[in-house]
Amino acid sequence: MDYSRTIDETNPLMKKRNKQCLKWNQKLFKWPLIVIWFIVLLLCAVCVLYIFTQNNIESESSNVLKNKHSLHILSHATTNDDFLKKCAPIVKCDQNAKYRSINGSCNNLKTPTWGAATTPFLRLLNANFSDGYYDIRVQTNGSALPYPRVLDVNIFLNREIYKVDENNVLLMPFGQLLAHDISGLPNDLIIDENGNAIDCCLTENKIKNYTQCQIALENLPDDPVYSVHNKTCSPIFRSLTSRNYSCPLYPTEFINDNSHFIDASEVYGSNESYALHLRAMEGGRLKFSIGDNGQMFCPFLANQDKASSGNKKTHIKYDTGDPTNGNQNFGITAMQTLFLRFHNYIAFKLSSLNPFWSDEIIYQESRRIVIATIQRISYEDFLPIIIGEDFQEIYGLNEANIYDPTVNPSTSIEFSSAGSRILHAIIPVEFNFMNKDYKIENSIKITDWMVKADLIPLGDNFNKLLKGFIETPGRMLQPSYNFYISNYMLTLPNNPQYKGRDLLAVDIARGRDVGLQPYNQVRHFCGYPLAKDFEDLADLIHIKDVIKLKKNYYSVNDIDLMVGILLEKHSGGAIVGPTARCLIADGFYRYKAGDRFFYDVKGQPGSFTDDQLKLIKYITLGHVICATTNVDNVQEDIFKTVDHNLFPTIKMKCDEEFNLNFKAWEEVNYRTEL
Numbered sequence: 191m192d193y194s195r196t197i198d199e200t201n202p203l204m205k206k207r208n209k210q211c212l213k214w215n216q217k218l219f220k221w222p223l224i225v226i227w228f229i230v231l232l233l234c235a236v237c238v239l240y241i242f243t244q245n246n247i248e249s250e251s252s253n254v255l256k257n258k259h260s261l262h263i264l265s266h267a268t269t270n271d272d273f274l275k276k277c278a279p280i281v282k283c284d285q286n287a288k289y290r291s292i293n294g295s296c297n298n299l300k301t302p303t304w305g306a307a308t309t310p311f312l313r314l315l316n317a318n319f320s321d322g323y324y325d326i327r328v329q330t331n332g333s334a335l336p337y338p339r340v341l342d343v344n345i346f347l348n349r350e351i352y353k354v355d356e357n358n359v360l361l362m363p364f365g366q367l368l369a370h371d372i373s374g375l376p377n378d379l380i381i382d383e384n385g386n387a388i389d390c391c392l393t394e395n396k397i398k399n400y401t402q403c404q405i406a407l408e409n410l411p412d413d414p415v416y417s418v419h420n421k422t423c424s425p426i427f428r429s430l431t432s433r434n435y436s437c438p439l440y441p442t443e444f445i446n447d448n449s450h451f452i453d454a455s456e457v458y459g460s461n462e463s464y465a466l467h468l469r470a471m472e473g474g475r476l477k478f479s480i481g482d483n484g485q486m487f488c489p490f491l492a493n494q495d496k497a498s499s500g501n502k503k504t505h506i507k508y509d510t511g512d513p514t515n516g517n518q519n520f521g522i523t524a525m526q527t528l529f530l531r532f533h534n535y536i537a538f539k540l541s542s543l544n545p546f547w548s549d550e551i552i553y554q555e556s557r558r559i560v561i562a563t564i565q566r567i568s569y570e571d572f573l574p575i576i577i578g579e580d581f582q583e584i585y586g587l588n589e590a591n592i593y594d595p596t597v598n599p600s601t602s603i604e605f606s607s608a609g610s611r612i613l614h615a616i617i618p619v620e621f622n623f624m625n626k627d628y629k630i631e632n633s634i635k636i637t638d639w640m641v642k643a644d645l646i647p648l649g650d651n652f653n654k655l656l657k658g659f660i661e662t663p664g665r666m667l668q669p670s671y672n673f674y675i676s677n678y679m680l681t682l683p684n685n686p687q688y689k690g691r692d693l694l695a696v697d698i699a700r701g702r703d704v705g706l707q708p709y710n711q712v713r714h715f716c717g718y719p720l721a722k723d724f725e726d727l728a729d730l731i732h733i734k735d736v737i738k739l740k741k742n743y744y745s746v747n748d749i750d751l752m753v754g755i756l757l758e759k760h761s762g763g764a765i766v767g768p769t770a771r772c773l774i775a776d777g778f779y780r781y782k783a784g785d786r787f788f789y790d791v792k793g794q795p796g797s798f799t800d801d802q803l804k805l806i807k808y809i810t811l812g813h814v815i816c817a818t819t820n821v822d823n824v825q826e827d828i829f830k831t832v833d834h835n836l837f838p839t840i841k842m843k844c845d846e847e848f849n850l851n852f853k854a855w856e857e858v859n860y861r862t863e864l
């Protein structure tokens with residue numbers, strides 16, 4: 191090709207264009223009016239753009255997002271340092287250990303207690319107590335904050351939107367499993383002489399002014415629900431503080447009972463002795479029970495060791511990695527069962543491939559795969575739905591191998607006591623038991639079946655429950671919790687006076703208990719303007735709700751974090767608003783960048799080989815369900831509802847398309863022994 195010729199041909203063209211431009215310019219200068227018109231138009235466009243960015247949350251937040259990783263927030267509180275200086279145990283670590291410890295210690299080799307169980311929650315912002323130490327925050331004019339229950343009644347209750355979500359119910363129990371994996375905040379119970387927790391609402395106990403009872407929930411006499419039952423108060427306790435763990439800190443700090451990492455604490459426990467207790471010590475398996483139907487479940491607790499339909503008084507309870515929450519409702523119990531079965535399924539596969547492997551190696555390798563699977567599902571399938579795919583990408587959460595030993599992996603108290611709890615708004619009223627023909631055979635109200643899992647091991651219920659999770663559209667995240675969970679949570683069967691609790695009121699109270707900063711401070715911390723008065727909140731919260739806030743709080747600086755984030759309009763692509771999104775993203779960044787054993791980290795003693803990683807990246811929650819239940823088909827997008835009539839081909843048949851091959855774990859040439 192003759193390049194010189196090509197160049198020659200273009201030159202005259204350019205000259206021609208330049209000449210034309212010149213002519214235009216001359217014309218313009220001849221008509222200055224047109225130029226002025228042009229400038230006026232340009233100014234108008236700039237004005238319109240300005241107004242738009244002021245009113246529109248999305249355009250504002252996307253401006254913030256432009257700079258990659260500029261969104262990361264840094265904690266300036268020093269709590270963990272205080273803990274490290276005064277109370278942290280001296281831990282000796284084996285730098286070459288292949289497997290993560292059960293309690294999370296020794297993950298960070300420089301600060302081995304970072305992220306370990308029974309270490310404090312991180313504070314993103316300093317604590318807010320009225321005495322700077324432990325007393326509940328008051329309003330800026332010195333008056334008490336509004337009762338949490340009154341806030342629920344005045345702002346949230348009875349405003350449910352009955353719209354089906356594109357996400358299915360399964361998103362909720364998986365979310366709960368994850369929530370309790372990274373966070374466990376026990377109550378500071380006062381136990382009576384019979385071994386029962388006292389009722390903070392009884393007059394005799396109120397007189398005693400127990401500090402632990404300071405957040406008992408008061409109801410007004412005109413309460414729309416509780417007035418009918420003459421219920422003026424709901425008992426809840428303040429949380430255990432570091433003092434209870436022989437570590438007094440100023441201001442009061444709260445201890446996470448679970449390891450902070452995403453490490454399947456719910457399945458394996460968060461301390462060594464409990465983890466041992468859960469193991470069968472044979473074939474790498476976890477202990478299990480077999481129901482009357484021949485299926486595998488978590489071990490039935492000793493005095494209730496059989497699922498019995500005959501004896502209605504027997505309430506089944508399971509022994510799980512989380513004795514506090516594992517039995518709380520069918521959703522989380524089902525998830526625990528699913529992953530217990532998955533562990534034992536993998537253990538079986540690995541021991542078949544490597545018959546010479548010890549119980550210890552099979553247990554640890556199976557545990558490693560289960561944790562990796564939960565991590566992968568969390569970041570690739572769950573989180574994008576919650577905070578939006580674009581945000582996740584820009585935040586750097588999709589990047590592989592980002593381990594950074596300077597990142598503190600601890601759960602922030604803002605995340606666990608508010609940001610994560612926003613997903614309480616997706617709890618549906620009912621769970622459906624669905625058969626293979628997509629027929630709902632039974633629906634149960636979640637609140638009717640709390641802390642009693644009797645139905646799960648009966649007949650084919652477990653499979654039908656799972657099918658129901660997958661096929662039933664979920665509750666859309668909205669500024670309210672469902673009516674039942676807002677009123678009748680945890681009704682106690684043996685206590686007729688006790689007519690339930692309000693989960694949203696509990697969440698608001700918990701935020702005060704642990705000394706969270708109010709909404710305005712946190713949203714500012716997340717990069718949004720500090721509101722000077724209520725009206726300034728209208729950038730993120732609908733004006734109708736701003737008016738409600740004004741009616742309920744003295745000042746814009748008094749609004750509880752939980753209340754504010756629930757009212758925020760959703761950010762683009764996310765199901766939560768900007769402040770919750772910021773808290774959630776921060777948490778998930780810590781659990782990934784701060785975890786030396788994160789599944790895609792390279793070059794560590796615990797790293798998977800490339801072939802093993804290939805399988806880990808392939809395993810979905812669909813595989814877990816297919817491998818461990820009789821559910822016959824699942825969709826690839828496991829948290830999305832798929833209409834099986836309209837899109838029959840989107841469903842994958844479990845037996846044909848969800849086989850897992852663990853060959854990458856086969857050791858051919860040598861024996862490994864512990």
Ligand code: HEM
Pocket residue numbers: 362363364365366369370373374375376426518519521605606607610611613614617636693696697700
């Ligand atoms: C039926 C479903 C659920 C019920 C009945 C439920 C109920 C509860 C209750 C009673 C608490 C303790 C409240 C307190 O005393 O402070 C709690 C805590 C919590 N919940 Fe839920 N929850 C459910 C689902 C979820 C989901 C889907 C998520 C998030 C994805 C979640 C996140 C949390 C978190 C982070 C805590 C604090 C955990 C801790 O630090 O101990 N929950 N939930």
